[in-house]
Amino acid sequence: MSSLVEISCVVNGTPTRLAVPPQTSALALLRDHLGLSGTKYGCGEGECGACTILVDGVSVNSCLMFAVDFDGRTITTIEGLAVDRASDPLRQAFVDKGGVQCGFCTPGMVVQSRHVLDKHPHAGPEEVKRGLEGNLCRCTGYKKIVEAVVTAAAAQSAAE
């Protein structure tokens, strides 16, 4: 078996030192070692977006990322966004607009939406749809999710 690699990173605002096996995925590290089960396994090959996290503020599929690559990086998961005041309107919009049904895709949707709004603060429906093209949802038909993110963008713009 391979030896562990020591890394240090910031996870949801907390500086963290870890020893991880080099073949481990970031998703497995978050879920199995750090207990951050809000990040979901949906497919393991970057096709569904349920495992989306932010690395240095940019969204990635954690199932495709090697955990060792966390070294020196700042990681935000849904648990981080859950306590991020700036993301309150986004989460609330998902609730108020009916963007949640079974909820399994929801953490990945919220994290990816955070990235979309960071990149396009005034995003409209077409930008949001393209932004969420890598996040599959089987329940909602996406319409209410798109409405939620557009609403959050508008709320964010109004607050500026």
Add this chain to the structure above:
Amino acid sequence: MNAPQHASLIGQRIPKMDAPEKVAGKTRYIQDLNLPGQLYGLILRTERVHARIVSIDTSAAKALPGVRAVLTAADVPIHPIGVNKDNPPLKGDKVRCERDEVAAVAADSLEIAQAALKLITVEYEDLPPLFDPRDSIKPGAPVIHEAKPDNVAMAFDYAHGDVEQGEADSDVVVEDEFTLHRVTHCCMGVSGVIADFEPVSGNLTLYSNTQVPFLHKREFAEVLGMDPSRIRIIQPPIGGGFGSKLDIYPFEPIAVYLARATRRPVKLIFTREEEFIASPTRQPAIIRLRSGAKRDGTLTFRTVDVLLDNGGYTSWGATIPFVMMQTFSSLYRVPHCRYHTKAVYTNNPFAGSFRGYGNLQATFAIEQQMDKLADALGMDAYQFRLKNAQEAGEITGQGMHFKTCGFKDCLETAAGRSGFAEKRKALGAAKGLTGIRRGVGMASMLHVGGGAKIYPSDGCGTILKLDDFGHVTIMTGASEIGQGSETVLAQLVCEELGVPMSAVTVVNNDTDITPWDVGVHASRTTFIAGNSAIGAARKAKDKILAAASTVSNMRAEELDLKGGNIVRAADGEKVMPLAKMLRQLHFSDKAELVMTTNYYEPPSVHQDKGFKGDVSAAYAWATQVVEVEVDTDTGIVRLLKVWAAHDVGRVLNEMGIEGQIEGGIIMGQGYALCEDMPVVDGHLVNPAFRDYKLITAPEIPEMDIQFIETMDGEGPQGAKGVGEAPSICMAAAVANAIENATGVRITSLPFTPERVYSALKGKLQ
């Protein structure tokens, strides 16, 4: 939340109660649960699709450090599961399809379990396979199950009227064969289970995603030879259901066997690839349909012959004829109807239940023929449907009694808002095989909307309690699978008890606590569990108002519950706070708590042996019109807009019901356009989202959703079920729209670019 304190909650846009924790990533699904000391279970599946098992060598796997159990059929009682009891959880004698479980491992870690699987060697002796159901019923075909030497797993025959007479009465007759493909649920949360035996009592706790906990409990007791009262099923939140969790599947007893063998909790979770390979599918079908009509547009008869590829074993897929025949016999008024189905064994994957339950397949056939008949008669396709549409009061040949029926309103609304008749005419006149063409298509559906009496009982129990502070706990047998049932149940109870949503907790996930329910299926939960909850709330209200009457010197009928208070019914004037009344009851000489129970059994009947009877307490109707664009250079079909009109009885939670319809439309869009499970020589060739294409956000059409409120007399606040309805019409409507755009009618699904392009070029076989 959106409603003023005293206003009715009915029809409001109420956010789901579980949404705040879901958006925070705090909801713990089965994948997120871990028990102390748990082991990881994995299943070794066969590499062959039809073979005799000669030997299985597990010695090397057993010797691997960290492996706690390796089981084969030789280690467990033989107790087949499933609808025909033809599926032993671990296969001992032979394997019959790609899914087949030949061994299982429990180990200290997933990695060790994976390594152990690789150390198991199985020797097979291949048997001649069957991949086409038409081959399975040929004389001399190989036999897949010795107990069924003709390979027929199930057969259904239904008739009303006299189809020969119907033929004689017909001025036009059309006949087609429709081929329906295999798709799967693609729940975003993969299948999983945790089995845990309490070491002292030996009681089993099963953490399960099932949609039918009470039926499950009974079936597990049989499989395990256990007293059912010693089995408790806890349902963590489900990452999508859609009918996929309606049967018991081999992985669940296997996890229990592993837990029993190791005396440790065993967690068994699928990978996505395994989910594609080994979880249920929608039932593929070959439908031969012959229909006739008189020159005045009156339907005369239908004869239907359906062949179902049952796969290697029998799950609910084989029973979709229950629903299919309703559509054939009763969607439109048809005086003569004969229906025959065979579900035959092959060495393909087998189908389970899936949202719509055969109705997508039946509607695909019928609604294409409605267009063909209309065109043959030279009638407008919309007027032709309107002429034959059912109305309230009708009792159909199959014995279904439509006490309320919004079908004609659905037709008029969807057709009117889309400008269907004019568009169909104009676009049809411009149809062609070059460039980009547009078309519109229409389809309608009938589905059960007030439960479906298949089991001995179609009921649901509720236990309701109010605490000293006016907080209400609803314990219901009905499971939440993401569709929002707990929110609707809370809403209905709030409406009765005059308390805000924040005063309600719903407990719906533990068979030791909740009363019996037959399960989440057949679009029944709002109707059945809703009526059950309303009944429990009314009993509580009666008790509270009776007590209030004695302290207020008013008659109970003069009182009501509103805004958390006991009020005067006439003017809403506050008499006393509800909580105060509850405490008075509790801490007075009466020493009473307000706790009620209710069991609601719908006034439907079981079908007779000829499948006749009023099987549901209410029926749902819908019409959907779609507009598509066909790129004739590539065969790409784009869905531009959907106009949907649904008879939902009454809207209870507007946002919730929109969510059901939007999600269902998009699921139907995927069924029509892109989802497909090609199985070659018994093996699924695309077990990944890379090549199993779900609709993604940029592909969704514009949606115009209208509700037809028929205020069903039996429905909770007038509502009917809606969960399955929105997916049902889509493929049929898209087929009709493609024909309208190009003049080419395609009778097989899905409408992938290559299939459409081949059809346009006349090369579709």
Add this chain to the structure above:
Amino acid sequence: MTAIERYLAPADLDSALAALAGGNATVLAGGTDLMPQINAGKVAFRPILLNIRRIPDLRAVEVGQGRITIGALVTITELKDNPVIAKAVPLLAEAADHFASDQVRNMGTIGGNVANASPAGDTLVPLLVLDAQVELASATGRRSVPMAEFFTGPGRSVRRPDELITGLSLPLPRLRTVSRFVKFGTRPALDISAVSIGFSATLDSGRLSDVRVAFGAVGPTPMRGRATEAVLEGAPLDAGLIAKAAATAQDEVKPIDDLRASAWYRRELIHNLLGKVLSDVVSR
């Protein structure tokens, strides 16, 4: 189980090349292809996992001497959004917009897409028509290989195990260059291409010159359409020529039947889509 003996994440190119020298390293850049290939058992780890993402030299985008060089670690998102790339080689930015999903574009790199050598790789067809050179480096030296000579089969290329792709070098398109990229699919992105077409040429007085046509997913490697180019080169672009070019393309591609499309359908698509591309060029 595959075992990684050492994990290295050097901060400079020389250290990375030294680690690669024995040919014993698995190179990790974005990881978007590596992780699923490992999980599916399609590739096995070598003893060293070499993460090259910490090498700043490989991220540069530079324009000079009539060429643009794009570092191997430039992500697909950067290809899409970088104003220098958008101005110099807009075709590449356009192709990047059809690539997978936002999350994958944020991780995946152009070097990785080239190294992976998929016949359906989304950047490869535009790189072919843009006449890119693959820049390779090893501990023993550097070399440039034209894209058209780089691929040897599905997942295979002339890159040696001790070599690293450091970047792509492209000549800046001339004035009056017209270029097009078409990826067949029902979605804007998140689709493995069943067919893609790249086209680039100089259009002057209705005649095409310096024509480059490339096709994706219709052969074991992304391919240049030499016969199609020959038909178009120097000739007046009219309906007859378009029909001839489309027919030539249909004949020269070498598609196979797979689960994404039949060979017949792929040839039909090549014919129809190239016709559309050329008609579109005429109409401008």
